[in-house]
Amino acid sequence: MTRATKIITQDDVKYIASLSRVHLQKEETQHLTKDLEGILHYVHKLERLDVREIDPTSHVLPLKNVYRCDEVRSSLKQAEVMQLAIQQQNGFLKVPKVI
Amino acid sequence: MKLNEATAHEILELIRQEKATPQQAFDAVLDQVQAKDDHIRAYVRLFLNENRWDPATARVPIPIGIKDNICIKGEPTTCCSRILGGFKPPYDATVIEKLKKTGAMLVGSTNMDEFAFGSSTENSCYGPTRNPWDPGRVPGGSSGGSAAAVASDQAIWALGSDTGGSIRQPAAFCGVVGLKPTYGRVSRYGLVAFASSLDQIGPIAKDVQDAAMLLGIIAGYDERDSTSADVLVPDYTKALIKDVKGLKIGIPKEYFVAGIDPDVKEAIMAAIEVLRGKGAIFEDVSLPHTEYAIATYYIVATAEASSNLARYDGVQYGLRRQPPQVRKTPLIDMYEETRDLGFGNEAKRRIMLGTYSLSSGYYDDYYLKGLKVRTLIKQDFDRVFEKFDAIITPTAPTTAFKMGEKIADPLSMYLSDVYTISANLSGIPAISIPCGFSKEHLPIGLQILAKPFGEQMLFRIAYTYEQSTPWHKKRPPL
Structure with missing residues (x-):
């Protein structure tokens, strides 16, 4: 990626919006392109660091494979949880036509 | 003094002496909310109908505000986002369970930047909160409602969450105490996730003793949060000793560069002199990767956020x-x-x-690349804490900024978190305490950082400083 070219274009933003499942109005696409361009330009300062030999830190605690016993326990009642459902039918969540 | 102006430990003492009742404390807080919150807008909703405490068993019946991203069974929890409109969690967050067990009185949900995305509380679907010290300025963020509620005596305690400074920066802007615990110290079960490897719930309080008491209630291992740490919770109030003699405290030179407000720098230097006078030993230290912290954070935190928010x-x-x-x-x-x-x-x-x-x-x-630079930032702290007990910095480079000043420029908003973000990337605990005022009479925050699970060290230094200075007793002119 070179600095001479734009870091991010409106087409990139439209593509990321579709990956993110966000519909954008035309004006929003323009604004976001400008915002993301500025932020990514700033983030590029990390290029100054050589991190080839450095291990990544995804998590600060030395935890690995936290297990618990596979015991049957009480849980939230289905009816209680389904009260939150936006749309339901016969105890199932209902969504718009899939195919 | 009205009860809502008291600290939690003062109220508990008055209750013990039978000079006040929990109901009186709660009523005093609600009266203040009715009188002031149309103006301040610290709360987005109140729990007026269900005052959930039992006077017979309540050990710590203290009125507390809860940030709107912590689940309370049956109460709307929206993260101040339209996308969670109408959502009422069918369960309590672990911290809420613990508070209810001690008899804490939940006052209401406090305002925040949507999903904790921001440093000013302007990104709330309910509109902004005002800074109690100057209504034209922001209270900081994202836990701006919690900090403003405590600062304006509309809550005795509040819970916030801190992913990049969201407890400490608003605490600094509003002149109250705010603590981000060590990652894993407090269960995140029931905290709506923003960036799971950085988020921590923590206390916002009127003084250091109150913050220590509240952390003692909410901290501890929880098997429902697989990243919570199985580390004993000490009695944090035992760390409240007025003695810093011989403690070695580092001053990172990278935190005192261009961009720092001269009033802030002066207040921090004066605070260092107070602690030096009490016997603390100060030395300059270097955290060489500080300048990369914001860039690293906005890669790591947004990556985790985009994944966490896919569920909506x-x-x-x-x-x-x-x-x-x-x-x-x-x-x-x-x-x-x-x-x-x-x-x-x-x-x-x-x-x-x-x-x-x-x-x-x-x-x-x-x-x-962000994860690798995160390693370098963490190693900077590891090296300093091999020789030092704590690090002292400003909490924020400036005092509270004006409403609207940074909202149109996301990068300038991000840069206001420059001093707080590294603690989240490194998982270490950090506290912000009031340390004076600017020429415009806006509060300034002092940040103290310690190694993982070093909260007692933070309380000890913070308490020694606080008890030697008048700042925690100052109240905004409402």
């Missing part, structure tokens, strides 16, 4: 919207329309940025 799709709970005409397919249209209307500008920006840095072709250049 209109399928199960909260908001669902369908566009009038079919654009792609009915189901995908529903996802995209719901997320377009449900998320505010900053949420969209962060989801997009996170999706970008995780996407094919960019992962190595952005996300993986």
